[in-house]
Amino acid sequence: MTTTSTKGQRLPQTSKRSAKAAASDKRPDEDASAGARRRQIMQEAARLFGTRGFEATTIRDIAAATGILGGSIYYHFASKEDIFVAVHGAGMEKITQAVLAAIEGVEDPWDRLEAAAVAHCNDLLGSSEVPVIVSPYYSESLKGLRETLVAQRDRYETVVADLVEALDLPPDVDRSLFRLNFLGALNWMPTWYRPSARLSPADIGRQLVQGLRPR
Amino acid sequence: MTTTSTKGQRLPQTSKRSAKAAASDKRPDEDASAGARRRQIMQEAARLFGTRGFEATTIRDIAAATGILGGSIYYHFASKEDIFVAVHGAGMEKITQAVLAAIEGVEDPWDRLEAAAVAHCNDLLGSSEVPVIVSPYYSESLKGLRETLVAQRDRYETVVADLVEALDLPPDVDRSLFRLNFLGALNWMPTWYRPSARLSPADIGRQLVQGLRPR
Structure with missing residues (x-):
């Protein structure tokens, strides 16, 4: 019952970028989609934090609500914080x-x-x-x-x-x-x-x- | 790491009583102490719910903060709710x-x-x-x-x-x-x-x- 470790997939430099910054990159389609996914994660996370509280919400909950694999969150964000x-x-x-x-x-x-x-x-x-x-x-x-x-x-x-x-x-x-x-x-x-x-x-x-x- | 089961100790009828009601019982010393313990549990629980949130607070957390065994909580309350x-x-x-x-x-x-x-x-x-x-x-x-x-x-x-x-x-x-x-x-x-x-x-x-x- 531990969260899948996906440290190999983590791209810290990308994780700090805003959707806007990502959209101005060389591969517009891919980055625009990453920006959209990032916003989608943020929206589901906000809903979960608001109803369930920060501590009781796991990265896996956020991933499930967004409909993506738990590990993929780490492509966009370094941590729940x-x-x-x-x-x-x-x-x-x-x-x-x-x-x-x-x-x-x-x-x-x-x-x-x-x-x-x-x-x-x-x-x-x-x-x-x-x-x-x-x-x-x-x-x-x-x-x-x-x-x-x-x-x-x-x-x-x-x-x-x-x-x-x-x-x-x-x-x-x-x-x-x-x-x-x-x-x-x-x-x-x-x-x-x-x-x-x-x-x-x-x-x-x-x-x-x-x-x-x-x- | 599971909470100690103490269902045998649970006294549902007592668990719903207020400290005041308990204090008016036949064995004043024991019941007054149960009332004091109940208030102590409530106080630590309130602090934990307030800082950590309801979902992230466990019965074990409340017990630890109160300095009693996890299972003993069930003598006073049927559940976290x-x-x-x-x-x-x-x-x-x-x-x-x-x-x-x-x-x-x-x-x-x-x-x-x-x-x-x-x-x-x-x-x-x-x-x-x-x-x-x-x-x-x-x-x-x-x-x-x-x-x-x-x-x-x-x-x-x-x-x-x-x-x-x-x-x-x-x-x-x-x-x-x-x-x-x-x-x-x-x-x-x-x-x-x-x-x-x-x-x-x-x-x-x-x-x-x-x-x-x-x-």
Whole structure:
């Protein structure tokens, strides 16, 4: 019952490449397919990490869900930790880009926060190619990766911190706490949101900010 | 490396009892000690579930952390799922009682919500005998227990829903969404709170409600 060893197949230099980098290589067909396979692995891994937890998910589970041989995973990723970092980073990158696109051209600071909340909700609650992992408790076995994961998350936190900085809040409001509570409410949504609900993800994002706006 | 089988020692009728019920039995010393052991198991299990996840935590892990033989766990609990239900229920009961005690005698609806937030933060972020499990994603293997867990959680949600119902909110505010975002912000706090932070759990609870109050 041990995972098949396929160290001979491992190509560490390739395993670190993004799908985009691989697609720009000399053999476009093969590399485009490797990129697609890589994304497929990431998507199944994200789903498994999200429902089962990081520790209880094995490379073999991910391979089975992707429909490829366990050993073939190692062609794309050096380890389960590597997959987690890739999934987490891609999720953070995706939500950051969605929020940046949503606030572009919006002038009023509260409107900007609202646009950000709507984009965040759409990304987190809508159908998403690579789901964002927003597990509040990074698993014990991920402690060694904490610095990497926090750095991936910090880029997004900075975008939100800048939005909060621009708000006309009363002087006694702690803006860090405001940001953390805003993100907390947003990130908790997957625990209760059901797609059949009467409110869309966008409605939910809008209402959250409307409740925070001074009236 | 299999868990020692101790089915002969299992006493299902005892396993469902609370520490309090056990303490009221005929042999007070033995039963009080069984109650204390039961609480000890629950506390270590809560810590392991919280850091490692439900699926990756084994009965043997819980036994090792508690310093007892793996098989002895079955004297107190029928299964790992049983431990989870006990821990989750005790956590929900504890936070509900803390909030009910905090709002008693407080008249103004916003002051009541603030007192509730402070009590919630103190319970969740302060040192706690049995930590509350607020994992947003109930693990796949807990799906069969979903109804039980949601029922345990619903009692607390009802207390908060009543507090929100009493607030003088603008007519366009969706009170369910208000409650869910309020609880979301509160339950997300363990992801970022560090005991050395400049703000106490009570400060954090107070500020959250002050930011929601109409000014």
